[in-house]
Amino acid sequence: MPRAATTTDVFNAIAEPRRRQIIAVLVDGKEHAVGEVVSTLRLPQPAVSKHLGVLRKVGIVSVSKRGQLRMYRLNAKELKPVHDWVKTYERFWTHQIDKVKERAEQKMMQRMERENQSTREEE
Amino acid sequence: MPRAATTTDVFNAIAEPRRRQIIAVLVDGKEHAVGEVVSTLRLPQPAVSKHLGVLRKVGIVSVSKRGQLRMYRLNAKELKPVHDWVKTYERFWTHQIDKVKERAEQKMMQRMERENQSTREEE
DNA sequence: TTGACATATTCCCATATGAGCATATTATTC
DNA sequence: GAATAATATGCTCATATGGGAATATGTCAA
Numbered sequence: 001m002p003r004a005a006t007t008t009d010v011f012n013a014i015a016e017p018r019r020r021q022i023i024a025v026l027v028d029g030k031e032h033a034v035g036e037v038v039s040t041l042r043l044p045q046p047a048v049s050k051h052l053g054v055l056r057k058v059g060i061v062s063v064s065k066r067g068q069l070r071m072y073r074l075n076a077k078e079l080k081p082v083h084d085w086v087k088t089y090e091r092f093w094t095h096q097i098d099k100v101k102e103r104a105e106q107k108m109m110q111r112m113e114r115e116n117q118s119t120r121e122e123e
Numbered sequence: 124m125p126r127a128a129t130t131t132d133v134f135n136a137i138a139e140p141r142r143r144q145i146i147a148v149l150v151d152g153k154e155h156a157v158g159e160v161v162s163t164l165r166l167p168q169p170a171v172s173k174h175l176g177v178l179r180k181v182g183i184v185s186v187s188k189r190g191q192l193r194m195y196r197l198n199a200k201e202l203k204p205v206h207d208w209v210k211t212y213e214r215f216w217t218h219q220i221d222k223v224k225e226r227a228e229q230k231m232m233q234r235m236e237r238e239n240q241s242t243r244e245e246e
Numbered sequence: 247t248t249g250a251c252a253t254a255t256t257c258c259c260a261t262a263t264g265a266g267c268a269t270a271t272t273a274t275t276c
Numbered sequence: 277g278a279a280t281a282a283t284a285t286g287c288t289c290a291t292a293t294g295g296g297a298a299t300a301t302g303t304c305a306a
Contacts, residue, residue, distance in 0.1 A: 002291035003126065003263045004139070015138040016127070016294085020208065027211065034253060047295070049254055068252050068303040076215035083213055085143065086206045088150065092199035125261035126293045139264085157283060170265070172284055191273040191282050 007057040010081055014060075018043065019051045023074060026061065031071035130180040133204055137183075141166065142174050146197065149184065154194035 006012045014020055018041075025037050034052065038045050052072055055061040059078045064071050129135045137143055141164075148160050157175065161168050175195055178184040182201045187194050 001263090001265050002289095003129075003293075005292060006126075006294095011140075011143075012138045015135045017132075017134075018294090020134075023212075029215070035251095038252095044296075045253070046255080046297085050294075053254080065303095070253065074212075074215075076212040079209055079212045080216050082205070083209045086202055086209060089146075089197075089199040089202045090206055092152070092197075093203050124293085124295050125259095126263080128262060129264095141264090158281095167266075168283070169267080169285080173264080176284080188273095193283065 006054050010058055010060065010078055011085075013054055013058040014079070014082065016051065016054075018047070019055060022048065022051055022055065023060065026072060026074035029074055029076075031064070031066075031073045033066075033069040033071055035069070037072070129177050133181055133183065133201055134208075136177055136181040137202070137205065139174065139177075141170070142178060145171065145174055145178065146183065149195060149197035152197055152199075154187070154189075154196050156189075156192040156194055158192070160195070 004012055006016065014023070021041055022037055025040050026032055034045065034048055037043075037052070038048050041048070052061060052063075056063060056072075060075055061072045062075050064073070127135055129139065137146070144164055145160055148163050149155055157168065157171055160166075160175070161171050164171070175184060175186075179186060179195075183198055184195045185198050187196070
């Protein structure tokens with residue numbers, strides 16, 4: 001069996017860096033013409049159209065016609081499965097951050113104690 | 124150009140459903156032999172070895188020898204880039220949840236008012 | 247109608263799959 | 277050392293790329 005199609009699911013669709021770039025351009029949630037994406041990312045127009053096509057098939061973006069323009073809009077809700085999935089593993093690095101914070105607070109307390117002591121010594 | 128290699132980055136590595144399944148088996152953070160994964164997921168052993176190889180190249184898992192066993196352990200920190208990326212778009216559905224909560228609270232308030240009223244009527 | 251402009255589509259190509267199967271490698275035990 | 281167990285590796289195959297270039301489609305404007 002070959003690799004799953006990029007249009008199979010969101011995970012495959014976002015595996016492509018350029019598609020993530022395109023998504024980033026649409027992050028404001030507003031409508032953007034293909035040409036905007038092209039000039040912003042400086043990618044060949046056919047490439048952008050193709051990538052947008054993949055994103056559309058998966059539902060990450062939606063299109064609407066405005067004259068001769070095709071306006072693409074981000075439908076970020078489709079990214080939720082990715083978020084839900086990766087959130088399961090969040091604790092693995094969040095705990096680490098907590099420990100760092102803890103150590104920092106301990107140092108802060110120690111420093112405050114020291115400063116408190118020298119203040120008393122000044123009295 | 125063909126599609127990027129699955130060993131290129133984490134995004135490509137986790138695009139494969141079976142690899143996500145394997146990651147799920149290793150979620151407890153403890154060491155697991157290949158055979159455990161094989162029997163848990165009921166996948167062919169060569170397939171599991173190959174997928175573990177991909178995950179290892181990307182750094183998502185680490186290996187250590189224990190006799191004739193190869194113990195694989197999840198290195199979930201490598202998934203952080205995915206989390207960081209998708210978190211940028213979290214607000215798109217979180218806001219929706221907030222709205223749902225808001226509506227629920229409004230209904231609750233209305234209900235309380237009604238009950239309050241009927242209580243007064245009982246007086 | 248004829249252009250000019252914005253996008254989409256088609257073709258070709260090099261390449262990286264992932265599955266299935268057979269086989270090699272390594273370690274253990276008798 | 278031989279047999280066995282646990283993994284890894286090598287092979288072929290069908291298939292889905294993504295890029296580039298050319299071209300088709302669709303739309304507006306004069």
